[in-house]
Amino acid sequence: MGTKRVTLAQVAELAGVSVMTASYTYNRPERVSDHARAKVLAAADTLGYAGPDPSARSLRRGSTRTLGVVMGEHLSYAFDDPEAVSFLAGIADVCAEQGYGMTLLPITGAADDVPRIHNAAVDGFIVWTTSDDDPVLTAVQATKRPAVIHSGPAVRGLELVSIDNRAAASAIGAVAFAGARRPAILSFPLSRARISTLTEGGNLGEITFPVTRDRLEGYRRAAEEAGFGWHEVVVAVCARNEAAEAEQVAATLLASARPPDAIAAMSDQQAAGVIRAARAAGVAIPDDLAVTGWDDAAVAEQLGLTTVAQSLREQGAACAHVALGQGRTVRTAAWSVVRRGSTRR
Amino acid sequence: MGTKRVTLAQVAELAGVSVMTASYTYNRPERVSDHARAKVLAAADTLGYAGPDPSARSLRRGSTRTLGVVMGEHLSYAFDDPEAVSFLAGIADVCAEQGYGMTLLPITGAADDVPRIHNAAVDGFIVWTTSDDDPVLTAVQATKRPAVIHSGPAVRGLELVSIDNRAAASAIGAVAFAGARRPAILSFPLSRARISTLTEGGNLGEITFPVTRDRLEGYRRAAEEAGFGWHEVVVAVCARNEAAEAEQVAATLLASARPPDAIAAMSDQQAAGVIRAARAAGVAIPDDLAVTGWDDAAVAEQLGLTTVAQSLREQGAACAHVALGQGRTVRTAAWSVVRRGSTRR
DNA sequence: CTGTTAGCGCCTTCAA
DNA sequence: TTGAAGGCGCTAACAG
DSSP, rough: OOOOOOOOOHHHHHHHHHHHHHHHHHHHHGGOOOOHHHHHHOOOOOOOOOOOHHHHHHHHHOOOSSEEEEOOOGGGGGGGOHHHHHHHHHHHHHHEEEEHHHEEEEESTTTTTTHHHHHOOEEEEEEEEEEEEEEHHHHHHHSSHHHHHHSOOTTTTTTBBBHHHHHHHHHHHHHHHOOOOOOOEEEOSSSTTTTOEEESOOOOOOOOOOHHHHHHHHHHHHHHHOOGGGGGEEEESSSSOHHHHHHHHHHHHHHHSSOOOOEEESHHHHHHHHHHHHHHTTTOOTTTTTEEEEEHHHHHHHHHOBEEOOOOOHHHHHHHHHHHOOTSSSSBBOOOOEEOSOOOO | OOOOOOHHHHHHHHTOOOHHHOOOOOOOOGGOOOOHHHHHHHHHHHTOOSSSSSHHHHHHHHHEEEEEEESSSGGGGGGGHHHHHHHHHHHHHHHHHHEEEEEEEEEOOSSTTTHHHHHHSSEEEEOOOTTOOHHHHHHHHHHHHHHHEEOOOOOSSSSEEBOOOHHHHHHHHHHHHHSSSEEEEEOOSSSTOOOOOEESSSOOOOOHHHHHHHHHHHHHHHHTTTOOOOSSSSSEOOOSSHHHHHHHHHHHHHHHSSSEEEEEEEEEHHHHHHHHHHHHHOTTTTTTTTOOOOOOHHHHHTTOOBBOOOHHHHHHHHHHHHTOOOOTSSSSSOOEEEEEEOOOO
């Protein structure tokens, strides 16, 4: 249709004032006389002008009042992980309060992720934890806009908001492995290849997810302090953070010749899968099998799961504050071990 | 710091080419000689140029390649509702596939919501169901950009993607109320005031949420076809769509002088609350109390809940397609009744 | 394949 | 309180 976009200039002309008066009407109404303001608004109304064009305004002002959020791999996976959703909610809280928009950047894992980062009209970025070698990190860095990474990796020039994963894993591992004879770990993937493996301790190859790396190191310390050699610890690496895969892996472990009697998982979702597998196999928790999770999600309380409590929502909010340059926020977040009935006393 | 933003013009100058050649290097690389392209990229690299500024590009091109999503009231509530999250995931699927960003607009319910809509640098809007009188609708309409409303209300000039809520309520109501003597309904709020009420059928006052209105009409038809007068039907209006509030309301109903023996709820979350209340009160399902939900969420299968199945994820995707002008999408979405053990045979 | 011109719509700066 | 000029950084439309 011929309905061209209405501009401020047209409004000003119809109102019989200069463009600047019209502009002030929207941006500094107090600096315009009531008379002029009324004329401008009337003209805007008859022309159907909905206010200054956001792109033009962003260009002129040098700021978009929008934060970009990168959730890793497939954007929609983010919505399948309840903890990721909490994290987003924390960002949303801050954005709503400050009048910022939040743009979720669609990442697919393919080569076109990088231009997508560059093309995002945002003032800063928040990046959900990823691998050391994720090209998204370089792309974000190249934009030179403020950016915060959640949980890692640490990248030069970018902020980091995280808990101390190694210390927390060490603490929860101590609870998980207490009184055990055959400790096992259910791990997140080691690298972006997301290969499932089952290793009897020892060398796991290269680990590029820093969160996985830190937690494994913490568990290792806990196992060693409980008197185990690292080679005695079974490490089952899952491709994804899902209850279903964890259940299957746990079932395999429990049916093996030397079934574990303690399993430390990296999420409550995984731990829930372990508990289902134990029930199906008739294995008693915690006597025959101690189980620990991570996050203290809703499911942890329902299942009486010993876990690491942390607030992803608060961490999301902290990331948003840092990305907005309100850096008074704590960058090292709090965690604690919550003991419930899934571990031995 | 003095580190001014690097512009394409500076890159071009350093590379010894015109600005257009530099621009083409980014937008139509195939139209530039290898030699020139290499020079431009080298210059960009030494200057630390990260590619064309997105705001300037949007202004020039007249398009932002971003969709705006309005989730109603407090943005972060959206993340607390699993069905809303599915809906967002559906939008995210399409955005990722088409290389669009999705901007979640921070809505607070206060007066500044309207300017926030106007200030959003987006090509189109998707609005999560709201009330007839929500000022956001007028604001979206005023932008003259393509917009889709999910579930309603229907607004002149805006698209609508929805199931037939009245027909679905009528169908599920027939199952819920079959063999019952005292039917009850657990309703979403009637208006943005979100007042909880308990009415013995009859006049509910003005209902401005079209989804609530349509479903109540459907339930009413089901009740009447089952031989009840509308005044015999208890309608408990909840302020929010939450299990906790529904549980409390259901507990009150079940403890009353004339407890219901059938409760049709407007969501699976609410129905889950009802089931908890029934268990606590020692009321047998379905014999003493039939319960129905809505959405066929994960919890419905766990609880054996009879419910209305619909895919919010698909509906989110459909909204995105329509907002992008790929209108070949079905605007009337599919639904079906899933019978499980929570209702009488 | 490369370059010139002319704005996109707005708001900061400066002057009246 | 109002206005005139200029340019934010980029790319469509057209030459060459």
